[in-house]
Amino acid sequence: MTPSPADGEFPASVEHRYGTTELTEAPERIVTLGFSDQDAVLAFGIAPVAVTDWYGEHPHATWPWAQDELGDAKPMVLNEGAFTGVQNFDYEVIAELDPDLIIGLYTGMTQEEYDTLSVIAPTVASSPDYPEYGMPWQETTRMVGQILGQADRAEGLITEVDGLFAADAAAAHPEFAGVEMVVAEQFEPGSSFARSATDPRTVFMTSLGFVLPDDIAELAGDLDGAPISDELMAQLDRDLLISNVGSEPDLREQIEAKPLYDQLQVVQDGRVLFIEDLLVSGALTWSTVLSLPYALEQLVPQLAEVVGGSGS
Numbered sequence: 001m002t003p004s005p006a007d008g009e010f011p012a013s014v015e016h017r018y019g020t021t022e023l024t025e026a027p028e029r030i031v032t033l034g035f036s037d038q039d040a041v042l043a044f045g046i047a048p049v050a051v052t053d054w055y056g057e058h059p060h061a062t063w064p065w066a067q068d069e070l071g072d073a074k075p076m077v078l079n080e081g082a083f084t085g086v087q088n089f090d091y092e093v094i095a096e097l098d099p100d101l102i103i104g105l106y107t108g109m110t111q112e113e114y115d116t117l118s119v120i121a122p123t124v125a126s127s128p129d130y131p132e133y134g135m136p137w138q139e140t141t142r143m144v145g146q147i148l149g150q151a152d153r154a155e156g157l158i159t160e161v162d163g164l165f166a167a168d169a170a171a172a173h174p175e176f177a178g179v180e181m182v183v184a185e186q187f188e189p190g191s192s193f194a195r196s197a198t199d200p201r202t203v204f205m206t207s208l209g210f211v212l213p214d215d216i217a218e219l220a221g222d223l224d225g226a227p228i229s230d231e232l233m234a235q236l237d238r239d240l241l242i243s244n245v246g247s248e249p250d251l252r253e254q255i256e257a258k259p260l261y262d263q264l265q266v267v268q269d270g271r272v273l274f275i276e277d278l279l280v281s282g283a284l285t286w287s288t289v290l291s292l293p294y295a296l297e298q299l300v301p302q303l304a305e306v307v308g309g310s311g312s
Helices: 037-042 064-070 091-096 111-120 137-147 151-170 200-207 214-220 230-236 251-256 278-286 292-307
Strands: 012-016 019-023 030-032 101-103 181-185 191-195 225-229 240-244 272-275
Touching (some): 037 064, 101 137, 151 292, 191 214, 200 240, 200 278, 214 225, 214 230, 225 230, 240 278, 240 292, 272 278, 272 292
Parallel strands (some): 030 101, 181 240, 240 272
Antiparallel strands (some): 012 019, 181 191, 191 225
């Protein structure tokens, strides 16, 4: 069965970095431009008419954790066949879809782009309270709920997932509290990329009680992370090292072959968690209201094992 919108209250409005967007009636043709925005819309029982692919090559740019919500719907993938992971709005294609709402939260949408899109349909940009690509999943869910006239439903979804972190994970594993950790990835040879305090991957960990060291937080600042050269790899030597390599599993071998890697105490103590499964890595990277329950289910037991002393 194709998802259909639940009853919303209209008029509805939401504030964002470029002003306020208001709808007088329930939207029926939603286009999502953010790389993970489709999850937030699907969580309210609405299937977008078009979505944007990030990575993963899943049907209709919808990962397994959101397939039930997608149902029989088959949204157009705006950037299908193009290089994914790069923002590029095709205004002509979007206009031909005749949308009545455009959502661009997990984007770097500029004022000029917003102005152009707003001529096509009411458009929602990200919150000014967070850096681009840095909005927490709670705020994304809340903003989508507001513009869909389902603010109460949004708070219910947030409470439900927050409860999984608090009760089923953090409370069940007090050993996580205060453990210093770094989430690292590799995009270029010769360096690692340490995720910042506002990056969703780090927020996932701190929501479980783990702590990001101050020096790493300061190094990354308001960005989503900071590069650390292999010569300075000792900066990654904390109580726990999370190496997110799911999108390119072959990277583990490259990382373990780095000259200074075996000298890290965190490595010698077996407190490194390699996230190699693409689906688990994706759920963590997306960090949406729909992906997080799956990420928790898969990662909490692995984290407990590594923190307990038997690393992978």
